Each structure stands twice: as structure tokens, then as C-alpha cells.
Amino acid sequence: MSRRLSFWWFTGTLAFALLSMLVPLPGTLEPFKPYWPALILLYWALESGERVSLGLAFAMGLGADLLDGVLLGEQSLRLCALVFIVLRFRSRLRFFPMWQQALAVLALLLNDRVLLLIVRAFAGESLPPPAWWISPFVGAALWPFLFLLLDDLRVRLRIQ
């Protein structure tokens, strides 16, 4: 029973991340929208690393590409790279104090944006405006709250 609940909770948060990625915001707020799928995947990779694999990141990226209508495989690439780095340094990141963890998340998200920039450059797109770089900072600022909220819910629902 508890295993089934935890499975649904896990997939539910991932689906919610994809959905929040799609929520339209007013034009001025659009660059502030954090990259939700990356944040939620980060959380699960840190908290229960055996559940998150590169394959899952790839599949989720494909889903996100399909929903977003961007180049197929773009977000798969980004999420794979992200999850790989997190899983590699998982045991260190887990025991960082929160502010250090948030800084690490910022570095990861910035790395993600650089990857995206490289992909877009290869696809022949022009450079984005400066506001485009705000999103990783918003994501890092939200990280402690997201982490504590999800952790609290996880403990309450008694999910491993």
C-alpha cells in the first residue's frame, strides 16, 4: 500500500513539474519562471537516488520536449546531464547545509542554461536577451523552500 502510494506520489510530482512548466505567465514574468522539471528531478535524485536514473531523465525530457514543442531531444540532453552530475555527487550534496545546496543548484541550473545555449547555437538561433539568465537564480532561490516542502510532505506521507 505504502509502496503504491509512494510510486504515485513520485510520478505525481514529476507530472506536476511538467504541467507547471506549461503554465502561461504574463509577458513580464515569463523570464522569471524556474525550470520546474529540473528542480523536481534534482530533489528526487538527492532524496532517493535509486529511483532516478538517466533513463528516467531522458524519458521525462522527451515528454517535456513534446509538450513544449521545442527540438525533440533538447531537454532530454539537458536533464540527462543534470541528473548525471547530481547522482555523481549525491552523497556530498546531501550533507551540504541548505545555503550551499542552493548554490550548488544555482551552478547546476546555470550549467543547464549554458547547455541550452550551445544547442541553440548549433541550431542556428541568435543569442537570447539578458533576462533569459534570470531563471536559474529564481530556481536557486526557490530551492530551499521547495526542498523543505517536499521533504515535509514525504515524511508526513511516510514515503521512503
Next chain:
Amino acid sequence: MALAREESSPLFAGTAAGTLRLIMYLALAMVLMVLDHRNGWMWHLRYATSIVIEPLYRLAGVPAQGMHAMSVAFSDRKLLTEQNQRLREDLLLANAKLNRMAAVAEQNQRLKELLDTQHSLELNVQLAHVIHVDLGAYTHRLTLSLGARDGIKIGQPVIDAHGLMGQVVEVLPTTTSVMLVTDPNHAVPVVIERTGLRTVAYGSRDGDQLSLPNIPLTADVHIGDRLLTSGLGGRFPPGFPVGQINAVGQAPNGLFLEAHARPMADIDRSEDVLLLHDQAEPAGPPTPSVPAGPPAELSPTPAASTTSPAATKPATEPAP
């Protein structure tokens, strides 16, 4: 020391194998991207999965609609009364204008009939609701609530009450994606209304602006000039307002004048747009027009012209 041991611990299913898997997935993603970029698979895939994706879009749009509903529910009475009053005045004004326009349209119609032109002023349009707006750094697109089932085709121009908005670039069964005139990848042939100068208006990356980078140095272009579609290229019908020039300067290379224009259409405010069904005439020479003359009923009828001399003849004959 402890950290060094951790990294080589088998907790991560072996770093070499993990790296290999990463490389494999990255390669797979790159192959997908290249194939998609070359062949445009995404479109087919999206077409096939639109039944699943479209409800998700609507679900994602729920918070925005909820905010709108909340703002209506909690706005106070005074504000609503004021708004109502203002809207009433606007309606009166609009009705007055509409009446005048109706009179002008009537007159125009009469004149046109008199000239025996084949084309009528009526536009064959379809109203569509905007369900998603994507004003990102790379793409300026709208998603509309009509699709292939409603007879939408790729290339149809999209307008609003003030001017040209863009054109249909992707048609799914129940939704349609519209590339706006401000999209960096969009270009529209225009003519400057005051001087008749033909040029091309491109979208630009920085905000909702149009850019006209290749105007001859000697051309007469001023701030405030209006741009109309020229109809060249056969994609847009001629005569629709596109934008208004708000900056003119020398291009960085010094060979041309570069102007910037603000789009006439309410790119970021429209909720309903019109899809034009009359495609512009295809490129090429126009069909030879029939020589126009006054309509048949205005010309003196042959019977009358022949009877009148006949009628006068008997009158004149008995006189002598």
C-alpha cells in the same frame, strides 16, 4: 580522504559504466535533435499526440483563467459601476462610428457596383480565440482554438481590429499555431503608405518591434509613417496596416537606412483574432480585367432609344 573514497564507492553503480550510459543517452539525444532539425518529425509527433497534449494545455491554462475569475469576483462595486459607465460611453461612440461606417460602406458598395468590379469589400473571415501565448526570446507565437477540423490551412493571414498579426504556421486537428509578425523568423513585404516605397519588415528579437533594415539612404521615411502590406509575394492581401515607424537611423553598415516600427495589431493584448480566408492572389500576372463600363441598367435601353424616334415620327409626319 573520506570524500575520495566515497567517489569510488560502488554506490553509484560504477563510474565507468555510469559515464558510458551518460554518453549513450547524450548521443541518442543529439541524434534525435539532428533528425528532428532536418526532417521536422516533431510536427508529425505532435499532430499524432495532440489529443493527449491539448487537454494538458487547457489544464495548464486553468490558473490564469482562475486569476481572471477571481479578479472579477473580488473587484468592488464602484469599480464595476465605473467600468460599466465607461463601456456604455464607448459603446455609444462605437455605435455612432459604426453607423457612419455603414453609410460609407453603403456608398462604397454603390460606387463599386457602378464600376462593375468583381471584388466586393466583404472579408471572408473566421473568429478564433487565443488559448496560449508564447512570447519567448526565440519565438513569438499564439495558439488558437481552431484547427484543421475548422478548415484552417497553413499560410492563412491572421489579423485583429487594428492590423496584421501574423500567419498560420502549424495546424493541428483542433488548435493552430500562429507566427506573429514580431517573430525573429518572420518577414512581411510592406509599402510605406505616404510615399509608396516598398520594403520588407522583419520581426526582431528585442521586444514587440518590427525592423526594416534595408531602406535606401535617399528614401523619404519619417517617424509616424504607416506601413501597409504590399501584397507582393502572394501571401498577404494588400492594404492591411502592419505598423507605424517610431525610429529611423543609419544602419550599422552605413549602406542603408534602418527603421523600427511598432506593430499596429495588439500583439500582446488580443484575445480574439480573425483568420482571413481569402488567400491573396497567387504570384504572377493578374487575370486580364473585363473592360468596365456603367452597369447595364443605367445604359439607355435599346427599345426606348428606338421607340422614341418612332414615337416622334408619327407626330411629325401628319404635320405637313
